[in-house]
Amino acid sequence: MSLGTEWDGPQVPVAGDGGQAATAALASAAYRDSPIEEIIKADNEWHQSTVKAGRMKMFRPNLGEAFSRAVVDRMLAPGRAALIQSFGSEPQFVVEHCLAANNIRRERDTRLAAATVLCGLLFLPGMLAWLLVFQLRTLVARRDDKRAGPLATALLAGFGILAALFFLKMPFGGFWAWYARACLVLPVLGWFWAKRVCESTAKDLRVRWDGLLSGTSVGAKIPEAVPRGPGQTAAEDLRQSLARLSAEQQSNSVFYAGPKGILGMGTRWGAWQLAEDLVPADSGREIHPFRSWDVIRAIHDQLTLLERGPLNTGGFPKPSIRHWVVTPIGEKAGSVSRPSGTDVEAFQVKPHAIQEICNKQQFGSGDRHYLGVQWTLWDGQLVITMLITVTVLHETLRIEVTGHALGPVNPLFTTKPAAPVKEVAKSLKPWENRTIKLPLVGTDEVVRLAVRAPLTWYPPLLKWLGGSLGLPEPFGLRHAWADQPWRHRFMADDALRAATPVLRVVHSAAIKVLREHGVNTEKFGARSAFLSGNVQDPTPRKADVYDA
Incomplete structure (x- = not known):
């Protein structure tokens, strides 16, 4: 990152990163x-958002305002709770665009x-009068009656006519007469000024929205992330939060x-277990x-x-193969806590600790x-994860393979901006x-x-008001x-x-190890x-829901 007055941030992930569409769709929100x-x-069936109502609908945020503010507060706040990894996307890219959107709105x-x-505010009586009319117009327009729209427009036009008559036939003179005229006119001029500002900003936001979903390069401008002097700690704090x-x-x-x-990683849709005695x-x-x-x-x-095969037919792309430490939490848990201590460094459980968990923590409480x-x-719209675990209890060795699938982001995030129209x-x-x-x-x-x-x-x-x-x-x-993903x-x-190739590779590798150690295979x-035939059943199931 070069020093300068602003930081464009990373561009849309290039092909091969695996998260272009999903990341851009989330950032467009x-x-x-x-x-x-x-x-x-x-929202899906497992994760539900909430819209917290305010005191006045006039201060209510729209989706972009609320989303960008909520994401930045949740993911960059000091002392925040642990986050769940965003497999198939780049959360830093999304957060940077939320910061950029906040900056654009702040300038507006x-x-x-x-x-x-x-x-x-300098002509408060007039502003309050116009706000009251707009509030009444909004209440009338929300009625289900077909005449509500014309009636609301007539209400606004009627007040405008009364204001014009009051402006021309002022019942008193002197300074207060001119101030009263200004109270009627200046809020209207301020509205036209505000409309131009809002229109230009709306066009800018929609161009970025459309650009992200079209695959064009849309940079996230975050000037506050670049220190401009040795005493600026806010920029360093932001940089550390993004690094974290x-x-x-x-x-x-x-x-x-x-x-x-x-x-x-998504729900578990299939599970296959090989368990036999060690003879x-x-x-x-x-x-x-x-x-x-x-x-x-x-x-x-x-x-x-896995990416290799006897035929040149495409086949598997290069997978990510990692050792995971899985911590059990309650179904309705409202937060998570990551492992800590000497065996953890930069959110990574060290290899020797992983090996110890693999060999010893196979029964009872604890991580797996x-x-x-x-x-x-x-x-990035589909994330397929196959998990393998090996346990040995008494004389029985069990190899379990489970399939997890995380589907595409909701179509709400992939819709492009459409010009408002009316028939x-x-x-x-x-x-x-x-x-x-x-x-x-409007x-x-x-x-x-x-x-x-x-x-x-x-x-x-x-937030309290809106x-x-x-x-x-x-x-x-x-x-x-x-x-x-099943739709x-x-x-x-x-x-x-x-599932089938992974299961067969797992079984062949395990049987080879058993044979080398003198086990009857x-x-x-x-x-x-038997499992190789069973895995070809084409029906995914809710394997994590036990009908007991």
């Missing part, structure tokens, strides 16, 4: 101007605040939340000692060869070890309709933004608004097809063949 309630439609609010003070976010994204610790599955291959001879880690290490080595092979497909009847042919374009920022929206502008410098008061967005906890950007035929096929081979 920061620039949206749709109603805040639409975020509720994007600065100009709107000047318009509000100069044309409104990236480090936590790379953590090898995940959380299992019952029917919700492993948070960030010596030769009678009279003992089995050569080995541990679970020896089997896992052999499986790891074979899984790295899983070996994971993960593919990020469809530009009206033709003047000469009332039985036919025509479509007319509306301004990007009359009521200009009033809302102008009234909110002076309060944006103190967000707690603005409300805010409550993010689903434990929070992670990717899994909070992910749909199931998409090709995504479902990809998830189901990955006849039953293991028979059981493996």
